[in-house]
Amino acid sequence: MTDDAQGLPVLRARRLASLGFRHGFSTRAGGVSEPPFESADFALLRDPDRLRENLRRLAEAVGFRPGDLHQTRQVHGRTLLVADGATEVMTTREADALVAEPGSDHAVLVRVADCVPVLLADPSSGRVAAVHAGWRGVESGVVPAAIRHMNGDVSCFAAAIGPSIGPCCFEVGADVAERIASVSSDAVVTRRGLGKAFVDLRAAVRIQLRALGVPDEAIEDVPGTGSEGCTRCDAARFYSYRRDGDASGRLVGVIVAR
Ligand SMILES: [Zn+2]
Numbered sequence: 001m002t003d004d005a006q007g008l009p010v011l012r013a014r015r016l017a018s019l020g021f022r023h024g025f026s027t028r029a030g031g032v033s034e035p036p037f038e039s040a041d042f043a044l045l046r047d048p049d050r051l052r053e054n055l056r057r058l059a060e061a062v063g064f065r066p067g068d069l070h071q072t073r074q075v076h077g078r079t080l081l082v083a084d085g086a087t088e089v090m091t092t093r094e095a096d097a098l099v100a101e102p103g104s105d106h107a108v109l110v111r112v113a114d115c116v117p118v119l120l121a122d123p124s125s126g127r128v129a130a131v132h133a134g135w136r137g138v139e140s141g142v143v144p145a146a147i148r149h150m151n152g153d154v155s156c157f158a159a160a161i162g163p164s165i166g167p168c169c170f171e172v173g174a175d176v177a178e179r180i181a182s183v184s185s186d187a188v189v190t191r192r193g194l195g196k197a198f199v200d201l202r203a204a205v206r207i208q209l210r211a212l213g214v215p216d217e218a219i220e221d222v223p224g225t226g227s228e229g230c231t232r233c234d235a236a237r238f239y240s241y242r243r244d245g246d247a248s249g250r251l252v253g254v255i256v257a258r
Pocket residue numbers: 165166167168169170226227230231232233
């Protein structure tokens with residue numbers, strides 16, 4: 001589901017939308033960033049003026065006040081923070097999961113360029129979380145940490161897994177593959193030749209969510225699995241650090257508490 005009538009297009013998850021949660025994942029389109037970061041780059045420290053305009057457009061597309069937006073310094077860990085209204089301070093704090101409390105209208109955002117952005121929602125309370133899950137985050141359990149913190153009836157939760165590097169492109173060393181498999185399943189690893197392994201990080205996140213009781217049908221891959229949602233394969237729609245290195249912009253996932 002893409003809403004690109006005007007302004008900055010965002011990809012949405014059907015279940016989150018049907019439950020009334022304002023949310024979205026950005027693509028490269030609809031922003032004001034210049035090459036090689038064209039056009040909707042959300043990197044925190046690159047270009048303050050263009051970032052402000054991109055965020056304004058994102059806020060308009062998703063439906064929140066720019067002043068309600070919370071984001072952190074992401075460090076591939078499992079620290080979780082709760083949005084508290086002190087948005088400027090929060091951008092200097094290190095955390096890879098952000099929770100927004102029911103009734104707050106706070107928006108929480110994660111930035112990615114290949115890592116997995118995960119949006120979580122508890123429809124009974126209205127509490128939401130945005131999680132940055134690279135392989136280190138998957139290994140350290142940042143997604144389960146967020147689920148536990150939300151402290152609700154997990155069987156009613158909804159989750160959306162956004163654009164990230166696919167199993168087609170996520171080649172890792174044998175040791176990293178083992179470490180990811182050990183916290184999810186060996187099924188997420190495809191071995192090709194000596195010491196070569198390709199990992200389906202999104203599948204690993206799904207397995208962690210299911211292990212905590214989130215129903216499989218409540219977990220949505222946006223915009224799809226495999227190369228369809230692969231940031232490295234789709235240079236027209238997505239940024240990818242693996243593909244572009246320091247010339248890669250940042251995509252975001254954002255969700256608003258209800
Ligand atoms: Zn790919």
